Amino acid sequence: MMGTREYRYKTSHSLPxxxxxxxxxxxxxxRPVINTELCTPCKRGxxxxxxxxxxxxxxxxxxxxxxxxxxxxxxxxxICAEExxxxxxxxxxxxxxxxxxxxxxxxxxxxxxxxACADEGPRPCT
Amino acid sequence: MHIIENGxxxxxxxxxxxxxxxxxxxxxxxxxxxxxxxxxxIEAGEMRxxxxxxxxEHSALAACIAASSTGARAFTATSANGLLYMHExxxxxxxxxxxxxxxVVNRAVGAPWCIWNDHQDSISQRDTGWIQMYACDxxxxxxxVLKAFALAEATSIPVMLCYDGYLLSHTYMPxxxxxEGKVGRFLKPFKPPYALDPANPANLNxxxxxxxxxxxxxxxxxxYMEIRYLLQEDxxxxxxxxxxxxDEFASIFGRxxxxxxEPYRCDDADYVVVGMGSLTYQLRxxxxxxxxxxxxxxxxxxxxxxxxxxxxxAEALGAVRGVFVIEKALSYGYEGALCxxxxxxxxxxxxxxxxxxxxxEDGRDRGQPAFVKGLVAGIGGRDIRTLDLTDxxxxxxxxxxxxxxxxxxxxxxxxxxGIKL
Ligand code: SF4
Ligand code: SF4
Numbered sequence: 304m305m306g307t308r309e310y311r312y313k314t315s316h317s318l319p320x321x322x323x324x325x326x327x328x329x330x331x332x333x334r335p336v337i338n339t340e341l342c343t344p345c346k347r348g349x350x351x352x353x354x355x356x357x358x359x360x361x362x363x364x365x366x367x368x369x370x371x372x373x374x375x376x377x378x379x380x381x382i383c384a385e386e387x388x389x390x391x392x393x394x395x396x397x398x399x400x401x402x403x404x405x406x407x408x409x410x411x412x413x414x415x416x417x418x419a420c421a422d423e424g425p426r427p428c429t
Numbered sequence: 430m431h432i433i434e435n436g437x438x439x440x441x442x443x444x445x446x447x448x449x450x451x452x453x454x455x456x457x458x459x460x461x462x463x464x465x466x467x468x469x470x471i472e473a474g475e476m477r478x479x480x481x482x483x484x485x486e487h488s489a490l491a492a493c494i495a496a497s498s499t500g501a502r503a504f505t506a507t508s509a510n511g512l513l514y515m516h517e518x519x520x521x522x523x524x525x526x527x528x529x530x531x532x533v534v535n536r537a538v539g540a541p542w543c544i545w546n547d548h549q550d551s552i553s554q555r556d557t558g559w560i561q562m563y564a565c566d567x568x569x570x571x572x573x574v575l576k577a578f579a580l581a582e583a584t585s586i587p588v589m590l591c592y593d594g595y596l597l598s599h600t601y602m603p604x605x606x607x608x609e610g611k612v613g614r615f616l617k618p619f620k621p622p623y624a625l626d627p628a629n630p631a632n633l634n635x636x637x638x639x640x641x642x643x644x645x646x647x648x649x650x651x652x653y654m655e656i657r658y659l660l661q662e663d664x665x666x667x668x669x670x671x672x673x674x675x676d677e678f679a680s681i682f683g684r685x686x687x688x689x690x691e692p693y694r695c696d697d698a699d700y701v702v703v704g705m706g707s708l709t710y711q712l713r714x715x716x717x718x719x720x721x722x723x724x725x726x727x728x729x730x731x732x733x734x735x736x737x738x739x740x741x742x743a744e745a746l747g748a749v750r751g752v753f754v755i756e757k758a759l760s761y762g763y764e765g766a767l768c769x770x771x772x773x774x775x776x777x778x779x780x781x782x783x784x785x786x787x788x789x790e791d792g793r794d795r796g797q798p799a800f801v802k803g804l805v806a807g808i809g810g811r812d813i814r815t816l817d818l819t820d821x822x823x824x825x826x827x828x829x830x831x832x833x834x835x836x837x838x839x840x841x842x843x844x845x846x847g848i849k850l
Contacts, residue, residue, distance in 0.1 A: 304583060304620060304622070305585050305622045306622055307623050310585060310622030310623050312651075313526055313656065313659045313660070313663070314525060314633070314634070314656065315525075315633065315651070315653075316623065316632070316633055316634075317632045317635070317650060318631060318644070318645050318646060319630055319631070319645070320645035322643065322645055323635070323644060324635065324636055324642075325642045325643075
């Protein structure tokens with residue numbers, strides 16, 4: 304009988320979290336940009352909603368005020384934009400997205416750490 | 430306890446004894462009585478298991494995959510087109526390394542629609558990464574179910590136990606029902622190496638990249654190729670694990686012996702006929718008749734077809750003059766899959782290795798068989814008459830007699846036994 308460690312070694316078995324599928328940020332054609340004027344936690348200045356955090360299949364949206372997207376791993380699937388109840392998230396073509404996004408989410412290459420533990424590299428969902 | 434029952438009941442009793450916890454199956458002839466029997470056991474409270482009635486065979490195996498992922502001992506069964514409808518999930522179960530056991534009650538595949546026996550259904554699943562065992566009688570079915578669970582759980586590889594539709598599934602034979610206490614000693618409760626747990630979420634078999642990658646813990650994780658390589662390695666290792674389990678079974682129950690091949694009168698044989706399933710026991714009668722005529726011929730039954738017991742096959746056939754392979758299936762466009770596999774094993778172990786037979790007592794060099802002749806029989810349930818088998822093998826041997834070690838069978842000898850064209 305195989306032990307858990309050996310089983311994990313022999314199967315595609317991993318912990319959910321950003322980066323589990325590799326650096327999926329390079330897949331992105333459109334990037335999600337959060338409009339903090341429409342986003343509920345931003346407007347209230349308190350933890351709320353976080354539906355985007357819940358639905359993001361790659362766990363790359365932080366549960367913070369404001370929610371921050373880790374573009375290193377965001378694959379641009381637009382699920383967050385689809386699910387956001389206040390329509391605060393817009394999908395912007397990557398070619399057009401270099402201007403105006405500082406106001407909402409930072410760009411990946413010069414981003415502030417998307418969450419407190421970002422310096423430690425990829426991490427499991429919390 | 431000794432009882433007389435049909436092969437499907439033997440399988441159902443085996444599943445009950447094995448303590449399967451989840452059964453998901455869709456009825457299809459000739460498997461139907463097996464699943465009905467299991468449903469009856471559960472309904473009557475004789476078996477503590479969940480029976481999941483599903484809308485298709487694809488769903489049946491999907492349900493078993495889910496059940497096995499939660500750590501349950503899962504069982505399904507099917508035949509023919511039902512097995513083919515499962516095909517995508519069959520690959521999945523192997524890649525996911527889930528120890529599901531499935532009885533395949535062998536039946537011909539449509540078109541044209543045909544409910545009778547041959548081996549085309551399970552042979553066509555040869556390359557899915559499952560272990561495939563073939564039973565020859567009811568004792569091997571009921572014992573086989575227990576061994577299948579033991580082997581599946583020891584290797585984390587799913588197992589198909591294949592037995593002939595009607596010829597075994599619907600015929601009545603005496604067999605021994607293993608004692609429950611002994612079964613408890615042989616088959617320990619299933620302890621899954623990982624079971625789905627909401628408190629410890631995990632990704633199972635998500636998109637896995639061509640190359641290795643850093644996982645979320647910062648550890649190097651396998652790519653698809655590594656995972657498939659490890660499956661192949663473990664399948665090859667399952668040859669010896671299967672034999673260990675067979676030995677363990679024999680020590681507890683006092684029957685069984687060779688998990689890989691079953692030789693009958695092969696020791697002094699000039700010719701050996703190879704087959705799988707109930708046909709190999711019928712061939713024993715043929716061999717006896719031919720021995721009475723003075724032909725030195727034996728039978729080699731293949732018990733474990735995947736992983737293929739290449740070494741055992743080559744050892745059994747290294748000193749014979751000729752090999753006949755009789756199959757109830759074809760790799761259409763070429764020949765029977767077993768015939769090709771067997772020839773590859775002989776090439777690997779005898780031709781490349783320079784032969785293991787050496788000169789025999791009569792001075793004939795028997796480093797390797799002079800010929801391997803594939804024959805097809807019983808396709809779509811065509812009756813395989815013992816007389817036809819005897820005639821075909823006698824003709825095959827006559828064609829090579831006196832032709833020296835390199836004599837080849839005459840072309841006019843029928844390749845399809847019993848064909849009426
Ligand atoms: S779903 Fe929309 S409103 Fe809710 S936190 Fe996310 S961006 Fe803000
Ligand atoms: S587009 Fe939104 S939901 Fe999709 S990966 Fe990026 S952040 Fe997550």
